[in-house]
Amino acid sequence: MKNVKCECGHVNPLGTVICESCGRAVGENSKTNDLLDMRYEGTARRSQVRNQTIIDKIWNFFSSVKVGVVLIVLALIASAIGTIFPQEMNANLDKPANIYYEEKYGWFGKIYYLLGFHDLYSSWWYILLVASIGVSLVICSLDRAVPLYKALKKQRVPKHISFMKRQRFFNQKTVGNTEKLVVLAEELLKKSRYKVILDHGSLLAEKGRFSRWGPYVNHIGLIIFLIGVMLRFVPGFYVNEQLWVKEGETKVIPGTDMQYYLTNHKFLVEYYSEEDNEAYKNALEQKGAIVKNFQSNVTLYKASEKTLPGKNPELIKIKDDEIRVNKPLTVDSFSLFQASYKLNEISSMTLALTKKETGEEFGEITIDLTNPKDVYDLGNGYLVYLMSYFPDFVIKNGEPATNSPFPNNPAFAFKMVTPDKPEGEISFVAIQQNLEPMGENQYKMAFKNADFVNYTGLIVRKDLTLPIIAIGGAIFLIGVAQGSFWQHRRIWIKEDNGDLFIAGHTNKNWYGFMREIEKIFAGTEIPIPKDQGLEKEKKDTTNQGVDSVG
């Protein structure tokens, strides 16, 4: 690779614009007298220099800030489109997604599904997009931070006068005792907490260099944040599942690899009453019932051994607990949150075998709807056969059938065997209905009462990525603070045959920098720099004025 040799004899890598050693402009820059572009200290950035291999091309592509911005904008647009229709995981689909989106939203829904917008965060191109943003951040940062770090670390104190003249802040003055003034400047600058280095009559004062790392610290935070988000896809880091448990039921907790089981003893809803507080009276009268508490009384078990689905392992009790809203049960890194409920599902029904004519009862049967028996013996020759049971009764094609396995509308077909009618009578019983399909009966099954159970709806959540995301966010903010609240300020002073040269550079807040210099050197012979950038701006605006008149 070709290198660039500066007038001072220092050999700079190709692409350098400001000599690493003396500060003279090299290359194209040396032909003008404009202010130096001090970005990245005029160093050679990899992306500006090499463009031969594929690796160089990839590097150059991702090192461009423009590309980075385009990627971010694309991700934003995609995320916005992703909100047009509900995401698959939030939509509670009653059909497979490939049918659902087309049926509900037409051709646009179909495209939406085909492009993966229905499950945006898991669609390969979205992940690729976000990953590219990450790559862009890493490469952009490395491309700039490494040469900048090197340049600032090995910067030399004596600079060529042309370097100083082409700084935005510059002044020169012929004074009597330059050496004494340089020493005075050192003292004054040190008082203002500058780090000062003297070398052959040249002075470099510097403070707040770490503010230059702000953007890169910021990027590191973002990358850690992205890594955290990506880890959600790695098995074991993130679980988000629903768990419905009926009172009295024990179920395996999903996402725990069949390690933990949960029994729901009771789910209850409590309401505010006037007895709680007199002041509630008005509100309660206006609003009716106001819920005070949703609670599940549960017991947590651990399986003694890992079993296959469908096989019940021996359970070891871990603890009894009460799950309330925002008071989850926690075990290992899992949390079980109270999220939903379903009240009053019929669990059992009691009916009495009754003689229609006299109303005389010959015993009651209680049918457990989760496990109905096929025959109930009432003694003395009275028997009730349960011939069929329809939990969610409907008539389909003229036949009794069930819509679902849930006892929303239970119906039964009984055969009642009595000493009077040993061959039995058929009765069909649904809620508020009593049919006698085989002709007039002497007996009937009279409804007595029903028992109800509640379901609790829990959300099982585990998120090991949260600490990583939080750390990423914290580092991000540290980077922002670092870059915003501090400035990197440098002052060069050089004596040359009775002349004193002064130049200054800061990465932001030039006005404040000037005020500081004025304050530090007030009342001394040390020249206060002039803002050449400001003068240039003025010139430009007057020129523009002339142009517009012309």
Next chain:
Amino acid sequence: MIILVLLATAISYTLYANFLQKNERVGAVGELAPDFVLKDLNGNEYQLSDYRGKGVFLNFWGTYCEPCKDEMPYMNKLYAEYKDQGVEILAINVGETDLAINTFASKYGIEFPIVVDVNGEVQHAYNIYPLPATFLVDSEGKIVKYYDKPMTEEMIREFMEQIKP
């Protein structure tokens, strides 16, 4: 250079993990079928891995599922035909009452074993959408196909042929 390789690795792993997760969601075709143990109404245990060496036609069903009712007679007929050729049918009820299953089984004269997934654990393991849902498991225990729509007799026959050892 090293950095680029590292980045590429991280990205490909994320994509790979994501695909794995997606596959898990629909009963991974090409993967080993999740093993399970379920009991029939008489208390006999059936374990999927015991069927190694045979093809298994794994059908999730419920008495309330209309297409299931249509499919049962075909399955019954083809069960008799393919049993000797090394294809078994295992019908997993989604956890209904014994009475409902018994009534249904005797109404359709079902010959093949019916097991009951009382707690829904097997349904969760296979992550099935609404019924009917059928998995074809080959003699090596791998899922060959997942089908979630009603089947005709010809389709069932074709499926049986697919998993014949």
